[in-house]
Amino acid sequence: xxxxxxxxxxxxxxxxxxxxxxxxxxxxxxxxxxxxxxxxxxxxxxxxxxxxxxxxxxxxxxxxxxxxxxxxxxxxxxxxxxxxxxxxxxxxxxxxxxxxxxxxxxxxxxxxxxxxxxxxxxxxxxxxxxxxxxxxxxxxxxxxxxxxxxxxxxxxxxxxxxxxxxxxxxxxxxxxxxxxxxxxxxxxxxxxxxxxxxxxxxxxxxxxxxxxxxxxxxxxxxxxxxxxxxxxxxxxxxxxxxxxxxxxxxxxxxxxxxxxxxxxxxxxxxxxxxxxxxxxxxxxxxxxxxxxxxxxxxxxxxxxxxxxxxxxxxxxxxxxxxxxxxxxxxxxxxxxxxxxxxxxxxxxxxxxxxxxxxxxxxxxxxxxxxxxxxxxxxxxxxxxxxxxxxxxxxxxxxxxxxxxxxxxxxxxxxxxxxxxxxxxxxxxxxxxxxxxxxxxxxxxxxxxxxxxxxxxxxxxxxxxxxxxxxxxxxxxxxxxxxxxxxxxxxxxxxxxxxxxxxxxxxxxxxxx
RNA sequence: GGCGAAUUCGUCUAAUGGCUAGGACACCACCCUCUCACGGUGGAUAUUCGGGUUCGAAUCCCGGAUUCGCUACCA
Numbered sequence: 387x388x389x390x391x392x393x394x395x396x397x398x399x400x401x402x403x404x405x406x407x408x409x410x411x412x413x414x415x416x417x418x419x420x421x422x423x424x425x426x427x428x429x430x431x432x433x434x435x436x437x438x439x440x441x442x443x444x445x446x447x448x449x450x451x452x453x454x455x456x457x458x459x460x461x462x463x464x465x466x467x468x469x470x471x472x473x474x475x476x477x478x479x480x481x482x483x484x485x486x487x488x489x490x491x492x493x494x495x496x497x498x499x500x501x502x503x504x505x506x507x508x509x510x511x512x513x514x515x516x517x518x519x520x521x522x523x524x525x526x527x528x529x530x531x532x533x534x535x536x537x538x539x540x541x542x543x544x545x546x547x548x549x550x551x552x553x554x555x556x557x558x559x560x561x562x563x564x565x566x567x568x569x570x571x572x573x574x575x576x577x578x579x580x581x582x583x584x585x586x587x588x589x590x591x592x593x594x595x596x597x598x599x600x601x602x603x604x605x606x607x608x609x610x611x612x613x614x615x616x617x618x619x620x621x622x623x624x625x626x627x628x629x630x631x632x633x634x635x636x637x638x639x640x641x642x643x644x645x646x647x648x649x650x651x652x653x654x655x656x657x658x659x660x661x662x663x664x665x666x667x668x669x670x671x672x673x674x675x676x677x678x679x680x681x682x683x684x685x686x687x688x689x690x691x692x693x694x695x696x697x698x699x700x701x702x703x704x705x706x707x708x709x710x711x712x713x714x715x716x717x718x719x720x721x722x723x724x725x726x727x728x729x730x731x732x733x734x735x736x737x738x739x740x741x742x743x744x745x746x747x748x749x750x751x752x753x754x755x756x757x758x759x760x761x762x763x764x765x766x767x768x769x770x771x772x773x774x775x776x777x778x779x780x781x782x783x784x785x786x787x788x789x790x791x792x793x794x795x796x797x798x799x800x801x802x803x804x805x806x807x808x809x810x811x812x813x814x815x816x817x818x819x820x821x822x823x824x825x826x827x828x829x830x831x832x833x834x835x836x837x838x839x840x841x842x843x844x845x846x847x848x849x850x851x852x853x854x855x856x857x858x859x860x861x862x863x864x865x866x867x868x869x870x871x872x873x874x875x876x877x878x879x880x881x882x883x884x885x886x887x888x889x890x891x892x893x894x895x896x897x898x
Numbered sequence: 899g900g901c902g903a904a905u906u907c908g909u910c911u912a913a914u915g916g917c918u919a920g921g922a923c924a925c926c927a928c929c930c931u932c933u934c935a936c937g938g939u940g941g942a943u944a945u946u947c948g949g950g951u952u953c954g955a956a957u958c959c960c961g962g963a964u965u966c967g968c969u970a971c972c973a
Binding site for chain 1: 899900901902903904905909910911912920921922923924931932933934935936937965966967968969970971972973
């Protein structure tokens with residue numbers, strides 16, 4: 387049998403910003419598609435009009451773009467593709483016929499119960515410790531086309547009364563399913579309920595829309611979060627009832643991403659409460675509420691994607707740093723784990739550090755440019771790139787380029803008290819004074835030469851290397867950190883070096 | 899409550915019946931070093947519990963515990 391073309395979709399609901407769990411689902415779909423030479427589509431599932439958030443769709447598109455997860459088809463692609471439209475609200479009219487087809491084949495029925503009535507039944511059920519379920523046991527006592535007379539149903543339908551269409555879940559059937567990640571899974575239909583497929587507002591619910599669209603869009607594999615595992619039997623039954631079982635996609639349910647502390651899955655509502663972003667990009671909601679994003683926090687997309695890929699998947703080797711191309715090459719559903727993973731913000735920082743370090747000076751200079759502009763610093767890109775090369779091993783975030791490299795651009799405004807206390811001893815002023823005289827006479831102002839001559843001087847005078855160098859570092863940097871001392875000298879130049887050291891000499895008082 | 903799924907260092911994970919349970923993050927110590935980092939070396943820390951099967955179990959089977967998910971005219 388010829389293998390079906392691999393077509394997968396990421397189908398988020400625009401109810402707010404896409405959070406990192408969603409990005410990971412998109413990533414795994416994308417990797418799977420690319421690995422197998424297939425298509426990755428982006429479909430928007432906006433069937434719930436009450437939860438619709440205006441900017442969410444654009445945010446989703448931009449987030450995926452930032453991550454380098456580019457759809458082949460669907461929302462955000464021009465032209466969108468042959469199976470459009472790819473927004474369920476734009477497909478609204480397509481679902482009704484399938485809902486009615488299910489009614490005709492006896493797999494679904496009209497229900498007239500109002501939400502209020504159902505809520506009341508649920509509350510009552512809870513009190514009596516006998517939860518209300520709309521299923522084979524109760525449906526004949528409720529208000530629907532199975533329990534009511536044909537005339538009564540006609541009358542209600544013709545009078546324009548609100549109705550929903552429910553799936554008639556068969557009684558006592560054992561359903562054996564296969565999940566690509568979880569392997570064999572078993573359900574009995576008595577545990578399931580008569581889910582609403584078609585809502586009174588004329589929109590399908592997720593279950594119907596999802597199955598219909600996946601069928602029409604020729605989806606071969608459904609890769610989604612574990613929260614959907616429980617509805618897999620319903621979806622499979624829907625494929626069967628609609629007569630589509632032969633082209634039913636394979637299912638793979640991904641383990642969830644859990645909160646690093648406390649309990650439960652990571653959710654949008656966690657926002658910044660946990661001290662790290664849960665969203666790829668900065669978010670501003672309809673009511674002006676904001677949430678931080680990985681991009682603005684100083685993460686590079688390579689690191690974010692790399693971290694996400696290793697959350698729930700592993701290559702079976704000890705390689706941890708992967709480019710997108712390497713991920714595509716290595717990815718397989720077989721190596722996706724079964725258990726949920728707690729998200730670790732510390733490891734995410736490490737990935738960013740690794741990725742930043744792998745970038746060239748000029749690549750980093752591009753990240754640094756907006757920060758320098760904000761600080762009103764003018765410098766040539768060559769100079770900035772050189773600085774980046776010197777400090778890239780000390781940064782975790784793009785922003786650290788400034789905190790770790792400001793002294794290449796501006797003189798320190800203060801001096802670290804702790805360093806003064808430790809290094810600026812009684813004999814320091816005299817030594818530094820002498821060192822200034824040495825610097826003034828230097829004509830070959832390059833790092834290596836300067837270092838050799840300075841070391842010779844220190845040895846000749848029998849000074850303590852650590853004390854002298856650290857005092858000089860304090861003078862040019864203002865703190866006990868930073869790049870190689872003589873590299874700093876060369877970079878800022880002779881005049882600036884002398885000016886800074888002289889100023890330190892004039893300002894700093896010998897520690898008691 | 900019902901149903902489903904899961905369970906290896908604090909965290910992410912490797913080991914699909916067989917070396918001393920391996921790696922990474924974080925932590926500690928030492929080395930490198932003018933500082934901060936980087937790097938290197940070493941350390942501490944794990945098979946949820948109880949039964950079985952087997953020469954041998956993290957791995958297979960049964961039961962308990964715990965965690966997560968679902969249980970909406972939300973996805």
